[in-house]
Amino acid sequence: MTSLALIEAGILLLWAAWLSLVTLFNVTDALKEMGILAETWSLASGNFAYMIDVTSIHKTPRAVCYVMFAGVILWEGLASLLLWRAFFVGSLPAINQAFLVSLSLWGAFILADEFFIAYTTEGEGGYSVAATHREIFVAFLVSLIALHLL
Secondary structure, eight states, rough: OOOHHHHHHHHHHHHHHHHHHHHHHHHHHHHHHHTSSSSTOOOOOOOHHHHHHHHHHGGGGGHHHHHHHHHHHHHHHHHHHHHHHHHHHHOHHHHHHHHHHHHHHHHHHHHHHHHHHBOOOOSOOOOBBBHHHHHHHHHHHHHHHHHHHH
């Protein structure tokens, strides 16, 4: 395997593994919310509670948050599977499909950040959620460009 092929494989492996972990920790977060896992379970994202907090600006019903969170998990899961497929297959169409689904996920988060005015977290040490989503979007986009150039 050439050095460029190793770099390509490494980029795909990184994103497939990272997004798989994100998906897993969102699944465990949902299981905690459903009472299946104990509240003390530490391998969970905390994103559901954050979603409840963020969506409260528009008085979004909890049931809608459940549906949105399930949708996010499914979307992340699909993107993860497609990234793994791109890693193992390595074809440009598989790479493009995986990145199309992944970029659209992060684009949807960017739009949701704006809709729910979710710019920063509350409290001391708060961080910019919108900036994080934009940075991940850009990182995926740069990775896709690099894969095309390799």
